[in-house]
Amino acid sequence: MISFNQVTKRYPGGHEALSSISLAIEKGELVFLTGHSGAGKSTLLKLIAAIERPTSGVVSVNGQNISRLSQRAVPYLRRNIGLVFQDHKLLFDRTVIENVVLPLDIAGFDRREALKRARAVIDKVGLLKREKSNPVSLSGGEQQRLCIARALVSRPALLLADEPTGNLDAGYAADIMAMFHDFHQVGTTLVIATHDDRAISALGGRTLHLDHGKITECAA
Amino acid sequence: MRHWLRHQKHALATALRRLFSQPLVTLFTALAMGVAISLPSALYLMLGNLNRLAGDLPAQPEISLFLSADVSPAQKNLIASRLRQEDIAQARHIPKAQALAALGASQGLADITAGLNDNPLPDAWIVRPRQVTPDALTRLAGELGKLPGVAETQLDSEWTERLQAALAIGRTGVWLLGSLFAIALMAISSNAIRARVLTRRDEIHVSRLIGATHRYIRRPFLYLGALQGLLGGLAAGGVLALAGVMLRAPVAHLSTLYGASFQLLPPSGNEMAIVLAITTATGWLGAWIAVTRTLHQTATPR
Numbered sequence: 236m237i238s239f240n241q242v243t244k245r246y247p248g249g250h251e252a253l254s255s256i257s258l259a260i261e262k263g264e265l266v267f268l269t270g271h272s273g274a275g276k277s278t279l280l281k282l283i284a285a286i287e288r289p290t291s292g293v294v295s296v297n298g299q300n301i302s303r304l305s306q307r308a309v310p311y312l313r314r315n316i317g318l319v320f321q322d323h324k325l326l327f328d329r330t331v332i333e334n335v336v337l338p339l340d341i342a343g344f345d346r347r348e349a350l351k352r353a354r355a356v357i358d359k360v361g362l363l364k365r366e367k368s369n370p371v372s373l374s375g376g377e378q379q380r381l382c383i384a385r386a387l388v389s390r391p392a393l394l395l396a397d398e399p400t401g402n403l404d405a406g407y408a409a410d411i412m413a414m415f416h417d418f419h420q421v422g423t424t425l426v427i428a429t430h431d432d433r434a435i436s437a438l439g440g441r442t443l444h445l446d447h448g449k450i451t452e453c454a455a
Numbered sequence: 456m457r458h459w460l461r462h463q464k465h466a467l468a469t470a471l472r473r474l475f476s477q478p479l480v481t482l483f484t485a486l487a488m489g490v491a492i493s494l495p496s497a498l499y500l501m502l503g504n505l506n507r508l509a510g511d512l513p514a515q516p517e518i519s520l521f522l523s524a525d526v527s528p529a530q531k532n533l534i535a536s537r538l539r540q541e542d543i544a545q546a547r548h549i550p551k552a553q554a555l556a557a558l559g560a561s562q563g564l565a566d567i568t569a570g571l572n573d574n575p576l577p578d579a580w581i582v583r584p585r586q587v588t589p590d591a592l593t594r595l596a597g598e599l600g601k602l603p604g605v606a607e608t609q610l611d612s613e614w615t616e617r618l619q620a621a622l623a624i625g626r627t628g629v630w631l632l633g634s635l636f637a638i639a640l641m642a643i644s645s646n647a648i649r650a651r652v653l654t655r656r657d658e659i660h661v662s663r664l665i666g667a668t669h670r671y672i673r674r675p676f677l678y679l680g681a682l683q684g685l686l687g688g689l690a691a692g693g694v695l696a697l698a699g700v701m702l703r704a705p706v707a708h709l710s711t712l713y714g715a716s717f718q719l720l721p722p723s724g725n726e727m728a729i730v731l732a733i734t735t736a737t738g739w740l741g742a743w744i745a746v747t748r749t750l751h752q753t754a755t756p757r
Contacts (some may be wrong), residue, residue: 286664307668314666324661340465341667342456385665 236262236393236424243276243405244293244448254448255292260426262392265304265419265440268428274445276428280395283426284316285309296393314342317386319396323372323378331381332357334364338389353388360384360414376407383414394418396427400434412438461675470678473651484647484683488640489690492734495633496691496722497698502625504719505618516611518596520580523606530604531578537602538582542595545583551576577606589616637737640687644741648680652749660753670752676746677739684738688731695722 237260244253252275260266268276281287285301294301296312304312325334332353339349345395357363360380362373370378379399386394396415400408412434419425419438429435435442444451522534540544554576559569573710584595592610600608659672663700699721710717722730 284664310663310666310668310671312666313664318664324657324664326658327663328658338665341662341665341671343462345461346465391668446501 236260236264236297236400237426238293239279239282240293242282242289242294244275244282244287252448253282254290256441256448256450258443258450260424262424263419263422265415265438266380266427267427267435267438267440268445269435269442269444270425270445275448276445277397279445280397280426281302281426283393284318285312285393297437299455310341312390314338314359314389315391316392317383317394318390319379319386319394319399321398321401323370323382325378325381325385326370327369329369330367331362331370332375334370334381335384336387336389342389347433353384356384359382359387376403376410379403379407379411379416383411387418391423394426396425396429398428398430400429400431405433408434409437462671466674467677467678469675470682473675473679476714477651478720480647480650481683481686483644485690486685487643488734488738489692491636491639491643492687492730493691493694493698495535495629495636496695496730498632499629499726500695500720500722502622502629505625506622506718507720516584516592518584518592518599519583519609519611520582520599520605521607521609522580522604524577526604527579530602532570534580534602534604537599538580539576542585543582544585547581549579549581551578554579575629575694637733640684640734640737644680644684644687644738645745646741647683648676648742649745649749651679652676652746653725656753659749669747672748672750673743676742680742680745681735681739683742684734684736685731687738691730691734692722692727 237258239258241255242253243251245251256275256279268279270276278287282301283296285304289302292302297315299308299312301312326337332350335357336349336355344352354363354366357366360383362377362380362384363430364371365377370381371385372380379402381398383396386396390404397417400411403411408431412431414439415425415427416438419440425440520534522531535548551574555571558576559567566629582599584592586592586595596608596610599605659667662672699719702719706717706719
Protein backbone atom coordinates (compact mmCIF):
# COMPACT_ATOMS: atom_id res chain seq x y z
CA MET A 236 0.00 0.00 0.00
CA ILE A 237 2.85 2.37 0.89
CA SER A 238 6.35 2.18 -0.45
CA PHE A 239 9.40 4.40 0.00
CA ASN A 240 12.29 4.00 -2.38
CA GLN A 241 15.54 5.79 -1.50
CA VAL A 242 13.59 8.71 -0.09
CA THR A 243 15.47 11.74 1.19
CA LYS A 244 13.81 14.80 2.68
CA ARG A 245 15.92 17.89 3.23
CA TYR A 246 14.24 20.99 4.65
CA PRO A 247 15.18 24.45 3.50
CA GLY A 248 18.20 25.38 5.57
CA GLY A 249 19.86 22.02 5.02
CA HIS A 250 18.46 19.90 7.80
CA GLU A 251 18.10 16.37 6.49
CA ALA A 252 15.08 14.78 8.17
CA LEU A 253 15.17 11.52 6.23
CA SER A 254 18.15 9.99 4.43
CA SER A 255 17.65 7.39 1.71
CA ILE A 256 14.81 5.56 3.36
CA SER A 257 13.34 2.47 1.73
CA LEU A 258 10.37 0.63 3.18
CA ALA A 259 7.15 -1.08 2.26
CA ILE A 260 3.90 -1.30 4.21
CA GLU A 261 1.29 -3.82 3.12
CA LYS A 262 -2.46 -3.29 3.09
CA GLY A 263 -3.98 -4.04 6.49
CA GLU A 264 -0.67 -3.82 8.31
CA LEU A 265 -0.17 -2.16 11.70
CA VAL A 266 3.16 -0.35 11.83
CA PHE A 267 4.70 1.65 14.67
CA LEU A 268 7.28 4.34 14.04
CA THR A 269 9.54 4.89 17.01
CA GLY A 270 12.58 7.01 17.70
CA HIS A 271 13.38 10.12 19.69
CA SER A 272 11.87 13.42 18.67
CA GLY A 273 13.51 14.87 15.59
CA ALA A 274 14.31 11.42 14.23
CA GLY A 275 12.01 11.98 11.27
CA LYS A 276 8.80 10.21 12.31
CA SER A 277 6.52 13.19 11.57
CA THR A 278 8.29 13.88 8.29
CA LEU A 279 7.70 10.31 7.20
CA LEU A 280 3.97 10.61 7.93
CA LYS A 281 3.81 13.97 6.17
CA LEU A 282 5.37 12.48 3.06
CA ILE A 283 2.69 9.76 2.96
CA ALA A 284 -0.11 12.36 3.20
CA ALA A 285 1.59 14.63 0.61
CA ILE A 286 1.89 17.40 3.19
CA GLU A 287 5.58 17.44 2.32
CA ARG A 288 7.25 16.36 -0.90
CA PRO A 289 10.42 14.26 -0.91
CA THR A 290 13.65 15.97 -1.96
CA SER A 291 14.61 12.83 -3.85
CA GLY A 292 13.37 9.28 -4.18
CA VAL A 293 9.89 7.91 -4.77
CA VAL A 294 7.02 7.76 -2.29
CA SER A 295 4.02 5.84 -3.55
CA VAL A 296 0.66 5.37 -1.86
CA ASN A 297 -1.99 3.11 -3.38
CA GLY A 298 0.17 2.91 -6.48
CA GLN A 299 0.21 6.71 -6.89
CA ASN A 300 3.57 8.44 -7.05
CA ILE A 301 3.23 11.20 -4.46
CA SER A 302 6.18 13.20 -5.78
CA ARG A 303 4.51 13.48 -9.17
CA LEU A 304 1.02 14.15 -7.81
CA SER A 305 -0.39 17.46 -9.02
CA GLN A 306 -1.60 20.00 -6.45
CA ARG A 307 -5.12 19.41 -7.72
CA ALA A 308 -4.99 15.69 -7.01
CA VAL A 309 -3.68 16.04 -3.44
CA PRO A 310 -7.11 16.70 -1.80
CA TYR A 311 -8.52 13.51 -3.30
CA LEU A 312 -5.56 11.50 -1.98
CA ARG A 313 -6.10 12.97 1.49
CA ARG A 314 -9.77 11.99 1.51
CA ASN A 315 -8.62 8.37 1.61
CA ILE A 316 -6.28 8.96 4.52
CA GLY A 317 -7.36 9.54 8.11
CA LEU A 318 -5.02 11.85 9.99
CA VAL A 319 -4.69 11.89 13.78
CA PHE A 320 -2.59 14.69 15.22
CA GLN A 321 -0.88 15.03 18.56
CA ASP A 322 -2.37 18.53 18.92
CA HIS A 323 -5.78 17.31 17.63
CA LYS A 324 -6.26 20.32 15.29
CA LEU A 325 -9.91 20.65 16.26
CA LEU A 326 -11.97 23.70 15.35
CA PHE A 327 -13.25 25.47 18.43
CA ASP A 328 -15.82 27.64 16.68
CA ARG A 329 -18.20 24.71 16.20
CA THR A 330 -19.66 21.77 18.07
CA VAL A 331 -18.25 18.26 18.39
CA ILE A 332 -20.52 16.89 15.69
CA GLU A 333 -19.74 19.76 13.30
CA ASN A 334 -16.05 18.94 13.66
CA VAL A 335 -16.71 15.35 12.68
CA VAL A 336 -19.02 16.26 9.80
CA LEU A 337 -16.41 18.52 8.18
CA PRO A 338 -14.65 15.81 6.09
CA LEU A 339 -18.02 14.64 4.76
CA ASP A 340 -19.05 18.20 3.92
CA ILE A 341 -15.82 18.58 2.02
CA ALA A 342 -16.48 15.36 0.14
CA GLY A 343 -19.96 16.63 -0.77
CA PHE A 344 -22.09 14.23 1.26
CA ASP A 345 -25.78 14.76 1.72
CA ARG A 346 -26.21 16.61 5.00
CA ARG A 347 -28.56 14.15 6.65
CA GLU A 348 -26.47 11.15 5.64
CA ALA A 349 -23.35 12.97 6.87
CA LEU A 350 -24.88 13.68 10.28
CA LYS A 351 -25.98 10.06 10.59
CA ARG A 352 -22.50 8.77 9.87
CA ALA A 353 -20.90 11.36 12.13
CA ARG A 354 -23.17 10.37 15.00
CA ALA A 355 -22.31 6.70 14.51
CA VAL A 356 -18.57 7.35 14.65
CA ILE A 357 -18.93 9.69 17.64
CA ASP A 358 -20.79 6.91 19.38
CA LYS A 359 -17.96 4.54 18.58
CA VAL A 360 -15.40 6.81 20.33
CA GLY A 361 -17.80 7.28 23.28
CA LEU A 362 -18.63 10.98 22.86
CA LEU A 363 -22.29 10.75 21.85
CA LYS A 364 -23.45 12.58 24.97
CA ARG A 365 -21.13 15.48 24.09
CA GLU A 366 -22.07 15.87 20.43
CA LYS A 367 -23.48 19.38 20.94
CA SER A 368 -20.63 20.56 23.19
CA ASN A 369 -17.78 22.77 22.12
CA PRO A 370 -14.52 20.77 21.88
CA VAL A 371 -12.94 23.28 24.28
CA SER A 372 -14.98 21.75 27.09
CA LEU A 373 -13.57 18.27 26.42
CA SER A 374 -10.65 16.73 28.30
CA GLY A 375 -7.39 15.96 26.48
CA GLY A 376 -8.33 12.32 26.02
CA GLU A 377 -11.79 13.23 24.72
CA GLN A 378 -10.30 15.73 22.30
CA GLN A 379 -8.00 13.04 20.98
CA ARG A 380 -10.95 10.68 20.55
CA LEU A 381 -12.80 13.42 18.71
CA CYS A 382 -9.80 13.85 16.42
CA ILE A 383 -9.87 10.10 15.75
CA ALA A 384 -13.61 10.25 15.04
CA ARG A 385 -12.99 12.96 12.46
CA ALA A 386 -10.22 10.89 10.88
CA LEU A 387 -12.46 7.83 10.65
CA VAL A 388 -15.77 9.33 9.56
CA SER A 389 -14.97 9.06 5.86
CA ARG A 390 -13.93 5.40 6.40
CA PRO A 391 -10.38 5.72 5.12
CA ALA A 392 -8.35 2.64 4.21
CA LEU A 393 -5.27 4.19 5.80
CA LEU A 394 -4.93 5.88 9.16
CA LEU A 395 -1.84 7.93 10.05
CA ALA A 396 -1.38 8.93 13.67
CA ASP A 397 1.37 11.24 14.90
CA GLU A 398 1.96 10.73 18.66
CA PRO A 399 -1.74 10.11 19.30
CA THR A 400 -1.14 9.44 23.00
CA GLY A 401 1.71 11.91 23.49
CA ASN A 402 -0.17 14.22 25.82
CA LEU A 403 -2.35 11.68 27.55
CA ASP A 404 -2.07 9.82 30.83
CA ALA A 405 -1.79 6.04 30.82
CA GLY A 406 -5.50 5.28 31.18
CA TYR A 407 -6.54 7.44 28.24
CA ALA A 408 -3.63 6.21 26.18
CA ALA A 409 -4.69 2.59 26.68
CA ASP A 410 -8.23 3.53 25.56
CA ILE A 411 -6.94 5.07 22.38
CA MET A 412 -4.65 2.16 21.62
CA ALA A 413 -7.52 -0.28 22.17
CA MET A 414 -9.47 1.71 19.58
CA PHE A 415 -6.61 1.45 17.11
CA HIS A 416 -6.50 -2.28 17.76
CA ASP A 417 -10.16 -2.52 16.70
CA PHE A 418 -9.53 -0.63 13.47
CA HIS A 419 -6.65 -2.94 12.71
CA GLN A 420 -8.98 -5.89 13.23
CA VAL A 421 -11.40 -4.58 10.58
CA GLY A 422 -8.63 -4.23 8.01
CA THR A 423 -7.58 -0.59 8.23
CA THR A 424 -3.91 0.04 7.53
CA LEU A 425 -2.39 1.94 10.46
CA VAL A 426 0.88 3.82 10.74
CA ILE A 427 1.40 5.17 14.25
CA ALA A 428 4.31 7.28 15.39
CA THR A 429 4.71 6.87 19.14
CA HIS A 430 6.96 6.70 22.19
CA ASP A 431 4.57 4.47 24.01
CA ASP A 432 6.39 1.10 24.40
CA ARG A 433 3.56 -0.44 26.40
CA ALA A 434 1.14 0.21 23.56
CA ILE A 435 3.50 -1.38 21.07
CA SER A 436 3.89 -4.53 23.12
CA ALA A 437 0.13 -4.68 23.77
CA LEU A 438 -0.89 -4.31 20.12
CA GLY A 439 1.93 -6.20 18.46
CA GLY A 440 2.56 -5.27 14.86
CA ARG A 441 5.74 -4.19 13.13
CA THR A 442 8.05 -1.53 14.56
CA LEU A 443 10.26 0.74 12.48
CA HIS A 444 12.85 2.57 14.54
CA LEU A 445 14.14 5.84 13.13
CA ASP A 446 17.41 7.40 14.20
CA HIS A 447 18.68 10.60 12.59
CA GLY A 448 16.63 10.06 9.49
CA LYS A 449 17.60 6.41 8.99
CA ILE A 450 15.77 3.21 9.76
CA THR A 451 18.03 1.42 12.21
CA GLU A 452 15.84 -1.39 13.37
CA CYS A 453 13.10 -3.39 11.80
CA ALA A 454 11.45 -5.69 14.28
CA ALA A 455 8.38 -7.74 13.60
CA MET B 456 -24.84 18.28 -10.33
CA ARG B 457 -26.55 17.60 -6.99
CA HIS B 458 -23.11 17.50 -5.46
CA TRP B 459 -22.34 20.87 -6.92
CA LEU B 460 -25.63 22.42 -5.80
CA ARG B 461 -25.11 21.06 -2.31
CA HIS B 462 -21.68 22.68 -2.17
CA GLN B 463 -23.09 26.00 -3.42
CA LYS B 464 -25.88 25.95 -0.87
CA HIS B 465 -23.49 25.09 1.91
CA ALA B 466 -21.08 27.84 0.85
CA LEU B 467 -23.84 30.45 0.65
CA ALA B 468 -25.11 29.50 4.11
CA THR B 469 -21.57 29.71 5.48
CA ALA B 470 -21.04 33.09 3.82
CA LEU B 471 -24.26 34.50 5.26
CA ARG B 472 -23.33 33.23 8.71
CA ARG B 473 -19.90 34.86 8.50
CA LEU B 474 -21.40 38.08 7.16
CA PHE B 475 -23.66 38.44 10.17
CA SER B 476 -21.14 37.13 12.67
CA GLN B 477 -19.21 40.41 12.30
CA PRO B 478 -22.00 42.91 11.63
CA LEU B 479 -19.87 45.99 12.32
CA VAL B 480 -17.14 44.92 9.89
CA THR B 481 -19.80 44.14 7.31
CA LEU B 482 -21.48 47.50 7.82
CA PHE B 483 -18.29 49.55 7.53
CA THR B 484 -17.07 47.65 4.49
CA ALA B 485 -20.45 48.16 2.83
CA LEU B 486 -20.32 51.87 3.67
CA ALA B 487 -16.79 52.24 2.31
CA MET B 488 -17.79 50.50 -0.91
CA GLY B 489 -21.04 52.46 -1.09
CA VAL B 490 -19.36 55.84 -0.72
CA ALA B 491 -16.68 54.90 -3.24
CA ILE B 492 -19.13 53.81 -5.93
CA SER B 493 -21.61 56.61 -5.21
CA LEU B 494 -19.13 59.26 -6.43
CA PRO B 495 -18.96 58.14 -10.08
CA SER B 496 -22.65 57.19 -9.94
CA ALA B 497 -23.57 60.68 -8.75
CA LEU B 498 -21.48 62.24 -11.49
CA TYR B 499 -23.20 59.99 -14.02
CA LEU B 500 -26.64 61.03 -12.76
CA MET B 501 -25.66 64.70 -12.80
CA LEU B 502 -24.57 64.39 -16.42
CA GLY B 503 -27.78 62.58 -17.29
CA ASN B 504 -29.80 65.39 -15.74
CA LEU B 505 -27.72 68.08 -17.47
CA ASN B 506 -28.18 66.26 -20.73
CA ARG B 507 -31.90 66.26 -20.20
CA LEU B 508 -31.76 69.96 -19.44
CA ALA B 509 -29.89 70.54 -22.68
CA GLY B 510 -32.48 68.43 -24.47
CA ASP B 511 -35.28 70.67 -23.20
CA LEU B 512 -33.69 73.64 -24.93
CA PRO B 513 -34.47 74.21 -28.62
CA ALA B 514 -33.16 71.04 -30.11
CA GLN B 515 -33.46 72.61 -33.56
CA PRO B 516 -30.52 74.87 -34.12
CA GLU B 517 -31.50 78.40 -35.03
CA ILE B 518 -29.75 81.20 -36.87
CA SER B 519 -30.41 84.74 -35.69
CA LEU B 520 -30.13 87.49 -38.32
CA PHE B 521 -29.65 90.99 -36.98
CA LEU B 522 -30.33 93.68 -39.54
CA SER B 523 -28.31 96.86 -39.64
CA ALA B 524 -29.93 100.04 -38.30
CA ASP B 525 -29.96 101.74 -41.72
CA VAL B 526 -31.54 98.89 -43.65
CA SER B 527 -33.81 99.99 -46.52
CA PRO B 528 -37.31 98.58 -47.12
CA ALA B 529 -36.12 97.09 -50.45
CA GLN B 530 -33.34 95.25 -48.65
CA LYS B 531 -35.85 94.06 -46.07
CA ASN B 532 -38.06 92.61 -48.82
CA LEU B 533 -35.10 90.92 -50.41
CA ILE B 534 -34.17 89.29 -47.11
CA ALA B 535 -37.76 88.21 -46.49
CA SER B 536 -38.02 86.62 -49.95
CA ARG B 537 -34.70 84.79 -49.44
CA LEU B 538 -36.03 83.38 -46.19
CA ARG B 539 -39.06 81.93 -47.96
CA GLN B 540 -36.88 79.60 -50.02
CA GLU B 541 -36.78 75.79 -49.84
CA ASP B 542 -33.85 75.38 -47.44
CA ILE B 543 -35.53 77.35 -44.67
CA ALA B 544 -37.95 75.43 -42.49
CA GLN B 545 -39.28 78.40 -40.63
CA ALA B 546 -38.47 82.09 -40.31
CA ARG B 547 -39.86 84.44 -37.73
CA HIS B 548 -39.56 88.20 -37.94
CA ILE B 549 -39.03 90.14 -34.72
CA PRO B 550 -39.42 93.88 -35.26
CA LYS B 551 -37.21 95.98 -33.00
CA ALA B 552 -40.19 97.53 -31.18
CA GLN B 553 -41.40 94.08 -30.20
CA ALA B 554 -37.92 93.07 -29.11
CA LEU B 555 -37.65 96.13 -26.89
CA ALA B 556 -41.08 95.48 -25.37
CA ALA B 557 -40.12 91.85 -24.70
CA LEU B 558 -36.85 92.92 -23.13
CA GLY B 559 -38.61 95.40 -20.86
CA ALA B 560 -41.20 92.83 -19.80
CA SER B 561 -39.26 89.65 -19.37
CA GLN B 562 -36.13 90.55 -17.55
CA GLY B 563 -37.37 93.34 -15.32
CA LEU B 564 -35.43 95.94 -17.26
CA ALA B 565 -38.45 98.19 -17.75
CA ASP B 566 -36.72 101.07 -15.98
CA ILE B 567 -33.79 100.93 -18.30
CA THR B 568 -35.77 100.53 -21.50
CA ALA B 569 -38.14 103.32 -20.46
CA GLY B 570 -35.16 105.63 -20.03
CA LEU B 571 -33.95 105.10 -23.57
CA ASN B 572 -34.65 107.79 -26.16
CA ASP B 573 -34.03 105.57 -29.18
CA ASN B 574 -34.54 101.88 -29.56
CA PRO B 575 -31.01 100.50 -29.72
CA LEU B 576 -32.18 97.02 -30.75
CA PRO B 577 -32.05 95.90 -34.39
CA ASP B 578 -34.77 94.21 -36.35
CA ALA B 579 -34.18 90.50 -36.35
CA TRP B 580 -35.14 87.23 -37.98
CA ILE B 581 -35.04 83.89 -36.22
CA VAL B 582 -34.38 81.31 -38.90
CA ARG B 583 -34.81 77.58 -38.55
CA PRO B 584 -33.00 75.83 -41.41
CA ARG B 585 -34.07 72.53 -42.89
CA GLN B 586 -30.60 71.01 -42.88
CA VAL B 587 -29.02 70.93 -39.42
CA THR B 588 -25.59 69.37 -40.01
CA PRO B 589 -22.86 71.66 -38.68
CA ASP B 590 -21.46 72.18 -42.22
CA ALA B 591 -24.81 73.15 -43.72
CA LEU B 592 -25.51 75.45 -40.80
CA THR B 593 -22.22 77.30 -41.15
CA ARG B 594 -22.67 77.57 -44.90
CA LEU B 595 -26.19 78.97 -44.58
CA ALA B 596 -25.20 81.36 -41.80
CA GLY B 597 -22.32 82.63 -43.99
CA GLU B 598 -24.60 83.07 -47.02
CA LEU B 599 -27.27 84.92 -45.05
CA GLY B 600 -24.64 87.09 -43.45
CA LYS B 601 -23.57 88.35 -46.89
CA LEU B 602 -27.07 89.56 -47.80
CA PRO B 603 -27.21 93.35 -48.01
CA GLY B 604 -28.69 94.89 -44.87
CA VAL B 605 -27.71 92.02 -42.59
CA ALA B 606 -25.38 93.25 -39.91
CA GLU B 607 -24.67 90.01 -38.11
CA THR B 608 -25.61 86.36 -38.01
CA GLN B 609 -25.45 84.17 -34.98
CA LEU B 610 -25.66 80.40 -34.78
CA ASP B 611 -27.72 79.79 -31.68
CA SER B 612 -26.85 76.15 -31.62
CA GLU B 613 -23.25 76.96 -30.81
CA TRP B 614 -23.61 76.94 -27.08
CA THR B 615 -25.67 73.75 -27.04
CA GLU B 616 -22.94 72.16 -29.14
CA ARG B 617 -20.39 73.35 -26.64
CA LEU B 618 -22.50 71.96 -23.84
CA GLN B 619 -22.76 68.65 -25.68
CA ALA B 620 -18.99 68.60 -26.11
CA ALA B 621 -18.54 69.34 -22.42
CA LEU B 622 -20.98 66.57 -21.57
CA ALA B 623 -19.05 64.18 -23.78
CA ILE B 624 -15.91 64.98 -21.80
CA GLY B 625 -17.93 64.48 -18.65
CA ARG B 626 -19.08 61.09 -19.85
CA THR B 627 -15.51 60.01 -20.56
CA GLY B 628 -14.68 61.29 -17.10
CA VAL B 629 -17.41 59.12 -15.61
CA TRP B 630 -15.96 56.03 -17.28
CA LEU B 631 -12.46 56.90 -16.14
CA LEU B 632 -13.56 57.66 -12.60
CA GLY B 633 -15.83 54.63 -12.62
CA SER B 634 -12.97 52.32 -13.61
CA LEU B 635 -10.68 53.82 -10.97
CA PHE B 636 -13.31 53.42 -8.30
CA ALA B 637 -14.03 49.88 -9.44
CA ILE B 638 -10.37 49.11 -8.77
CA ALA B 639 -10.66 50.82 -5.39
CA LEU B 640 -13.78 48.75 -4.73
CA MET B 641 -11.88 45.58 -5.54
CA ALA B 642 -9.10 46.62 -3.18
CA ILE B 643 -11.60 47.33 -0.38
CA SER B 644 -13.29 43.97 -0.91
CA SER B 645 -9.96 42.17 -1.19
CA ASN B 646 -8.72 43.64 2.09
CA ALA B 647 -11.95 42.94 3.91
CA ILE B 648 -11.98 39.33 2.73
CA ARG B 649 -8.29 38.93 3.46
CA ALA B 650 -8.90 39.95 7.06
CA ARG B 651 -11.63 37.35 7.30
CA VAL B 652 -9.43 34.71 5.66
CA LEU B 653 -6.70 35.37 8.21
CA THR B 654 -9.09 34.90 11.13
CA ARG B 655 -10.04 31.54 9.61
CA ARG B 656 -6.52 30.32 9.05
CA ASP B 657 -6.92 27.30 11.34
CA GLU B 658 -10.08 26.20 9.63
CA ILE B 659 -8.51 26.53 6.19
CA HIS B 660 -5.43 24.67 7.35
CA VAL B 661 -7.40 21.79 8.87
CA SER B 662 -9.78 21.62 5.89
CA ARG B 663 -6.85 21.22 3.54
CA LEU B 664 -5.36 18.49 5.69
CA ILE B 665 -8.54 16.51 5.43
CA GLY B 666 -8.96 16.83 1.70
CA ALA B 667 -10.55 20.18 0.91
CA THR B 668 -9.90 21.46 -2.59
CA HIS B 669 -8.95 25.09 -3.21
CA ARG B 670 -12.35 25.52 -4.72
CA TYR B 671 -14.10 24.28 -1.59
CA ILE B 672 -12.14 26.71 0.57
CA ARG B 673 -12.57 29.60 -1.83
CA ARG B 674 -16.30 29.20 -2.40
CA PRO B 675 -17.75 30.65 0.85
CA PHE B 676 -15.36 33.59 0.62
CA LEU B 677 -16.45 34.29 -2.95
CA TYR B 678 -20.06 34.36 -1.82
CA LEU B 679 -19.02 36.55 1.07
CA GLY B 680 -17.28 38.98 -1.30
CA ALA B 681 -20.24 39.06 -3.67
CA LEU B 682 -22.72 39.64 -0.84
CA GLN B 683 -20.47 42.30 0.62
CA GLY B 684 -20.36 43.96 -2.81
CA LEU B 685 -24.13 43.77 -3.12
CA LEU B 686 -24.50 45.47 0.27
CA GLY B 687 -22.00 48.09 -0.91
CA GLY B 688 -24.14 48.71 -3.99
CA LEU B 689 -27.23 49.07 -1.83
CA ALA B 690 -25.33 51.50 0.41
CA ALA B 691 -24.45 53.51 -2.72
CA GLY B 692 -28.15 53.55 -3.61
CA GLY B 693 -28.84 54.87 -0.11
CA VAL B 694 -26.21 57.60 -0.46
CA LEU B 695 -27.64 58.67 -3.83
CA ALA B 696 -31.22 58.64 -2.52
CA LEU B 697 -30.17 60.78 0.44
CA ALA B 698 -28.36 63.23 -1.86
CA GLY B 699 -31.43 63.33 -4.11
CA VAL B 700 -33.73 64.16 -1.21
CA MET B 701 -31.38 66.88 0.02
CA LEU B 702 -31.00 68.42 -3.44
CA ARG B 703 -34.66 68.32 -4.44
CA ALA B 704 -35.75 71.57 -2.79
CA PRO B 705 -32.75 73.70 -3.92
CA VAL B 706 -33.04 72.41 -7.50
CA ALA B 707 -36.76 73.15 -7.58
CA HIS B 708 -36.03 76.66 -6.27
CA LEU B 709 -33.36 77.28 -8.88
CA SER B 710 -35.59 76.04 -11.69
CA THR B 711 -38.48 78.32 -10.64
CA LEU B 712 -36.02 81.21 -10.72
CA TYR B 713 -35.43 80.33 -14.36
CA GLY B 714 -39.16 79.96 -14.91
CA ALA B 715 -38.75 76.28 -15.76
CA SER B 716 -40.05 73.17 -14.13
CA PHE B 717 -37.05 70.93 -13.78
CA GLN B 718 -36.78 68.00 -11.45
CA LEU B 719 -33.83 65.77 -10.65
CA LEU B 720 -34.38 62.30 -12.04
CA PRO B 721 -33.37 59.43 -9.75
CA PRO B 722 -31.45 56.49 -11.26
CA SER B 723 -33.65 54.16 -13.28
CA GLY B 724 -34.18 50.55 -12.28
CA ASN B 725 -31.74 49.46 -14.97
CA GLU B 726 -29.04 51.87 -13.84
CA MET B 727 -29.41 50.74 -10.25
CA ALA B 728 -29.22 47.11 -11.38
CA ILE B 729 -26.00 47.87 -13.25
CA VAL B 730 -24.47 49.51 -10.16
CA LEU B 731 -25.43 46.48 -8.04
CA ALA B 732 -24.06 44.10 -10.66
CA ILE B 733 -20.76 45.99 -10.81
CA THR B 734 -20.31 46.14 -7.03
CA THR B 735 -21.24 42.47 -6.69
CA ALA B 736 -18.81 41.46 -9.42
CA THR B 737 -15.95 43.55 -8.03
CA GLY B 738 -16.66 42.20 -4.54
CA TRP B 739 -16.43 38.68 -5.92
CA LEU B 740 -13.24 39.43 -7.81
CA GLY B 741 -11.61 41.07 -4.78
CA ALA B 742 -12.46 38.01 -2.69
CA TRP B 743 -11.02 35.70 -5.35
CA ILE B 744 -7.75 37.61 -5.36
CA ALA B 745 -7.52 37.65 -1.56
CA VAL B 746 -8.24 33.95 -1.05
CA THR B 747 -6.12 32.73 -3.93
CA ARG B 748 -3.19 34.79 -2.70
CA THR B 749 -3.51 33.35 0.79
CA LEU B 750 -3.88 29.81 -0.55
CA HIS B 751 -0.68 30.15 -2.53
CA GLN B 752 1.20 31.72 0.36
CA THR B 753 0.29 28.71 2.49
CA ALA B 754 0.80 26.15 -0.27
CA THR B 755 2.26 23.56 2.07
CA PRO B 756 0.37 23.50 5.35
CA ARG B 757 2.36 22.46 8.35
